[in-house]
Amino acid sequence: MRLAIQELTERGSIGPADVDGFLRDRRVPIIEGPHVTFLHRGDADAVHLQHWIRGLPSSQPFRRIEGTDLWYLVVDLPEGSRVEYKLEVVRGDRRELVRDPLNPLEARDPFGANSVCQAEGYRTPDWAVADPEARRGTIEEIAIPPGAFPEERRVRVYLPARFRRTRRYPLLLVHDGTDYLRYAALQEVLDNLVYRLEVAPLVAALLDPGDRLREYAADPAHARFVADEVVPALEARYPLNARPEARGLMGASFGAVAALHAAWLRPGTFGRLLLQSGSFAFSDIGGHDRGAVFDPVVEFVNAFRREPGRPSERLFVSCGQYESLIYENRSIVPLLQASGMTVRYVEARDGHNWENWRDRLREGLSWLFPGPLWLVYE
Amino acid sequence: MIARPWIALLGPQRFVPTVADTLARLECEGPLAVVTAGWQEREDEDRELRDHVGRPVVNLELYRRAEDVFARDPDLFAAHRRRQDRLLELQDAYRMRLGHAMAAARELLRRIEPAWALDAEREDAIAAVRALDEHHLARLETVHRAFRAEVRPSDRVAVAEHRSDLAERLAGVAALAVAGGHVAILLNRLRLFDVLSLAPRLPVIAWSAGAMAISRRVVAFHDSPPQGPGNAEVLDAGLGAVSGVTPLPHAERRLRLDDPVRVGLLARRLAPDVGVAFDPGARVLFRGDRFSVWHETRVLAGDGRVTAWRAS
Helix, strand or coil: CCCHHHHHHCCCCCCHHHHHHHHCCCCCCEEECCEEEEEEECCCCEEEEEECCCCCCCEEECEECCCCCEEEEEEECCCCCEEEEEEEEEECCEEEEECCCCCCCEEEECCEEEEEEECCCCCCCHHHCCCCCCCCCEEEEEEECCCCCCCCEEEEEEECCCCCCCCCECEEEECCHHHHHHHCCHHHHHHHHHHCCCECCCEEEECCCCCHHHHCCCCHHHHHHHHHHHHHHHHHHCCECCCHHHEEEEEECHHHHHHHHHHHHCCCCCCEEEEECCCCCCCCCCCCCCCHHHHHHHHHHHHHHHCCCCCCCEEEEEEECCCCCHHHHHHHHHHHHHCCCEEEEEEECCCCCHHHHHHCHHHHHHHHCECCCCCEEC | CCCCCCEEEECCCCCCCCHHHHHHHCCCCCCEEEECHHHHHHCCCCHHHHHHHCCCEEECCHHHHHHHHHHHCHHHHHHHHHHHHHHHHHHHHHHHHHHHHHHHHHHHHHCCCCHHHHHHHHHHHHHHHHHHHHHHHHHHHHHHHHHHHHHCHHHCHHHHHHHHHHHHHHHCCCEEEECCEEHHHHHHHHHHCCHHHHCCCCCEEEECHHHHHCCCEEEECCCCCCCCCCCCEEEEECCCCCCCEEEEECHHHHCCCCCHHHHHHHHHHHCCCEEEEECCCCEEEEECCEEEEECCCEEECCCCCEEECCCC
16 A cells, blocks of 8 residues: 555655645545554654554654655554554754644543544444433532541432433442543433433442542542442432442542452442453562552552452453553453453553543443343334 | 224334324324323323324323232232243243344355355245244243233233223223333233223324334344344234334334345345334324325335335
């Protein structure tokens, strides 16, 4: 396959008008089969692609086309890949990390935003985009008085469309709930999947941590907060099905650790777990190299690996192939399966980011809380 | 041949309501009895429907009545649960066989060569799926017959009281409307009170799950479910008020109508019934032994196309 950038570079003398023409109406990065051409235009001494794909050098240099201010880099990405990146533009001794000005696709997260490269075969799922036909759920807020934590905590609660007090709903407790709403379109996803009958109408408690890296790092106080304070408060206030199979915990990264840890400390309480890119760091021998914040996580995961018990019934575990935690996630799956729980493990060609977690929600939620898709025809 | 003056099957009503227009065209005047049991706890939330039809509406409240019967007659309720368990067990067994039969038929339909070998195998594979569907339907009917013989629902006091009240209400209406919703719950409630037998000459207008429930058999379907292979399933025997068609509500959304292999296989599997795509606006009218089609109503064809229907 002759790439567009090859055709340009082989033209010989290239002027600004040629570059203008080349870029006009062109989607950047250029996707040609498995080949992805990243571009940057502007004066610079060097340009690098910064990404978080495990297995590739994290900083890859662009080449400048002689006599122009156009820089390019060709990378091969497998079908269906989705990659978040930034460009490092070097001018003199100044290095600037910027989003790709030629690419309008961006993904936000609590630290800002990244540019997004959608390789051949990747599509943003239609169920993750607001559907005007779908009935909207509502979100209200409740207060949990001081207990496990010294201060009152606010918990936002998603109620599905057509919520009725005469029904009994499953309960899903979502770690980093506000981030899931902001960066993983959780409300749109729930509205759409419930409307499409793929997920049972459910109540979702959107938990937000105080000190996240402490509370979500296998902190027994957090487990107490969830199991002994949030769940009873919600069951007192909303019509919830109190059986374990109708009660789920969900989280990503440290949130997945918090979910598994709470279920482990309260076996038989949470029958459904959705664990995304869990930070399940462990050490077979000696220490670990992930920093002090991981110390309690490693201690928990090591203990869990010794005695997993049977913390839940059904687990959906997902991880991106391009993230550094893929090894830890692959390692924990056989352990979970051996404990007699029903486990579904899914990998995606994506990284440690919110849109990866969003894109797995249909498969995970419809498996953990299946809706009446086959039975309801309105 | 239906004994009623007419039966109309309609597409989904939420965005393209056609009940009022259909009744007007059929010169059907007077109050309308409605069954909204498929909406379950929301059974009584029928304001939109009442506003749309603009005539007196008698909601038969079959969901509430069934709850009352189950509470008053524990033996009947226990027998009902046993029947449901048996139906589920049969469905599981059927699903095991169906998965393999469908995979074989689909694979044969996708292959072209060698035609001399595959043509006959393809036909036989589809016939095998059809035979499995009919076998399953017969077994489901056996379970229902056993339930009726054991329980005699119409003779139970709680059911009989409700039936008497329902008969009175039906005596004063011009037509019976059966709305969509949860098809198994709707069907169970219609069956429990044997509603259709209470008014054998009453015109019926039904849509979505309502249309499925009053047909000969209920076929549940979805080509792209988030879990599983998406094989349409015979879910239950219907009430048989109409035959010759298998209603497929929301076909546009639930089926991959641009996949000729899937469309063709479903159409041929449903034969001799016609798989009708009941999308918003679709209408089919049955009178005597004839049926006619209004507006753009499409059917699944054996060659994999989805075509405008030219009915008898």
